[in-house]
Amino acid sequence: MLCNPSEHAVSRRRFLGTALGATMAGGLGGLFSARAAEAMKASDRQVLFVWLDGGISQFESWDPKPNSLYGGPFRAIPTSVPGTHISELMPQCARQMHRLCLLRSLCTKDQDHSSGVARIQRGDPKNRGVPYPFFGSSVANLLGPMESRLPPYVVIKEGTGGFRAEDAGFLGPAYGSLAFGDGKPPEDLLRNAALTEADDEERNALRDLFNRRYAAQRRPALTQASTFAYDTARELMRRQDIFDTSRLSERDLDRYGRTEIGTHMLIARNMLTAGVRFVKVASFGWDSHGDNFNAHASLVPKFDRAFASILEDLAASGLLERTLVIAMSEFGRTPRINGHAGRDHWPDSWSLAMAGCGIRAGAVVGATDANGVEIKDAKHDIGAVFHTWFKALGIDSEERQYKHKGQPLPLAHEDMAPIKEALA
Amino acid sequence: MNPQDAPTKAALLKTFQTASQIFHARFTACGTALVAACMDSTVRRWRFVDPPPEAAAPSAPDAKPQPKPAAKGKPVAPQDLVELAPIQGFQSWVQTLATHPSASTVYAADAWGRLGAWDALADGTAPLWCIDHAHEGWIRQLAVSPKGDLLASCGRDQYVRIWDTRDGRKIAEFKHAQDVYCLAFSPDGAQLVFGDFSCAIHVADAGLRRIERKLDASPLYLLSRMQEVTGLRVLRFSPDGATLIAAGCKPASGGFVKGTPNALPIDYASGKVGEVTVVGGESEGFFLDLGWHPAGFLAGALSGQPGSGQLVFFKPGEKGPFFADKSVANCQSIALHPGGRFLAVIGTNKGSNGNGRPAKGAPYLPNNSPIHLYSMEA
Secondary structure (H helix, E strand, O other), X not given: OOXXXXXXXXXXXXXXXXXXHHHHHOOOOOOOOHHHHHHHHHOOOEEEEEXXXXXXXXXXXXXXXXXXXXXXXXXXXXXXXXXXXXXXXXXXXXXXXXXXXXXXXXXXXXOOHHHHHHHHHXXXXXXXXXXOOOHHHHHHHHHOOOOOOOOOEEEEEOXXXXXXXHHHHHHOHHHOEEEEEOOEOOOOOOOOOOOOHHHHHHHHHHHHHHHHHHHHOOOHHHHHHHHHHHHHHHHHHHOHHHOOHHHOOHHHHHHHOOOHHHHHHHHHHHHHHHOOOEEEEEEOOOOOOOOHHHHHHHHHHHHHHHHHHHHHHHHHHOHHHHEEEEEEOOOEEOOOOOOOOOOOEEOOOEEEEEEEOOEOOOOEEOOEOOOOOOEOOOOEOHHHHHHHHHHHOOOOOOOXXXXXXXXXXXXXXXXXXXXXXXXX | OOXXXXXXXXXXXXXXXXXXXXXXEEEOOXXXXXXXXXXXXXXXXXXXXXXXXXXXXXXXXXXXXXXXXXXXXXXXXXXXXXXXXXXXXXXXXXXXXXXOOOOOEEEXXXXXXXXXXXXXXXXXXXOOEEEOOOOOOOEEEXXXXXXXXXXXXXXXXXXXXXXXXXXXXXEEEEEOOOOEEEEEXXXXXXXXXXXXXXXXEEEEEOOOOOEEEEEEOHHHEEEEOOEEEEOEEEEEEOOOOOEXXXXXXXXXXXXXOOEEEEEEEEEOOOOOEOOOEEOOOOOOOOXXXXXXXXXXXXXXXXXXXXXXXXXXXXXXXXXXXXXXXXXXXXXXXXXXXXXXXXXXXXXXXXXXXXXXXXXOOOOOXXXXXXXXXXXXXX
């Protein structure tokens, strides 16, 4: 789902106002228990979610079928895990395979972008009459912000940025995503140059005073979100270093690639290091209905370089041990090659890659047949994948529930369970 | 060809069904057979049951058959094609082939670097010669020199290589800094031009000793978001060598690769680009193949978007085509029969695209490329 321009025209004032509105409308208190909140505070787990919008081809990435009916022109190459091969377009990821877990048995239901993007990112639960949150919003809600006080759910994408409340579904706008368009913070989020730092501090002190007086007469939950929103904005103002691309080192730019996804992945690394709970890097333009093979020859190596580099860096810094890393699209691409040398949408048998905390490193879960059309054994829908991710983050999605206006709601599809083979 | 006899349009004679998707097709020099580079890792071959009158008798690969001059009067349609045993032994799909200008040899290459030569008319399919690692990976295009002594190849490994057509001996190579998409020998055989990833055209001597100059087809290049789209797919010299046609697509987007077919006529001496031939709008796709008709115009195959496509005739330097047939979906290649009275257009089956499975419970079948045989008409 592409954001429309109006979604991005969100100023600092509106961003804060939205969060405040959410608090006044229902607050945070009803959404999770005090016990869970305590557990959340203790958790240091983070998520890097790389979203390849439009649909990367599984054939030209994680599940190549060289010299087969639908295999395409590319070869498969060995990886750091003996016996596991991926597309020749991903030589850097091949060297990181011992850190990755490939799921080659994805079978989902939606073959349209318009509905599929949201359906996949919401985990496609049973219809409860309410919009479920995107995975980023779920994590922001279930694990909360980290001690850094930076926003818990950040999106780094091309184009404009802004606050995207609808990601949060029934959780309410406080758990929406904050998008950094082209790596930059939302317009007007930063302090106006005409306002001195001292004046700004004075204003904030006054606001804090009013907030304390207001909070003293009400339940804390009602003021939690507003305090969080203001603090987050102030912290972002202080931490411009994490999204200032002029500070990226030449060596890192060479390693990650001087491309959009390379730069965005570097900012993501900085944000994870600085303490953002959930960082989503969104890359667009993967919908290769035409000229699929030249498109992937252009796109995949850029992703490969950036993704492999961040895996390497997260592992080197120790962050990978507590960061769940995911790379996926809304579906895969058809085995059959159309008359425009393209591949169309294919939810029937596709792949994703995971790494990091709770994930079995070096594993390949599931397999497709020789032509990549059918899944050989167990098929896995996105609901099972959500359970797997929650489990990897230490969240028991089979026991725990959201509570929305008194209604208990499962975290993920209740007929599905975590994929044990993918878990450490 | 007498001007009043010059064809101005084409009429569909017959469509032959095939079992695989075809990228590229050519008639043999004698005109008795059609050879095709296929996605199923084969080179498929069809022989005319009743060859058209222009066709010479089938000949050995080292013979020099001369097509008969075009017969006068109404063309006699070839009645049928019979498929010969396909040439196999490729490791991956075969995107490109080239035929010898006077013998029956076909040269073909796969996407994993294998290059070889075969007698297109032989009953057997043993190669005349074969090189397993002619390139590292995808060989994109081949071209044979006008005399038939040299074979040029280019690929994703950024190399351009020249081979001896008799035995496959490597004669020369040039390492470029980018993926090379297309190439052509000049009509006098003295030069080789090749087009790269960023749509620059490099002019080299045929021995690849040096790059003499660079021509610009960069309007065919687009950076769309993160995707670099190379619109340049075909290079063709005019028979007199005065004009080089750089054709493909002026891309409007990545992903679907929407774009407008463009053919840039480049004055070969000055490098100046003349009036660009543009066909239709952004849904017409790429010129994927071009053939010079003896009457002095170009026949082009347009890829279109899934389900559409065109056969067009145009004169270089004119704004648009003077003939267009939109009945063929997703044209991949165009093969002009020697003498110019027939041509074969390689299309794609209708309904080749679509998300998911075509129908629940139905078998999942690959696409294929019908061969549409046209006669040229005044």
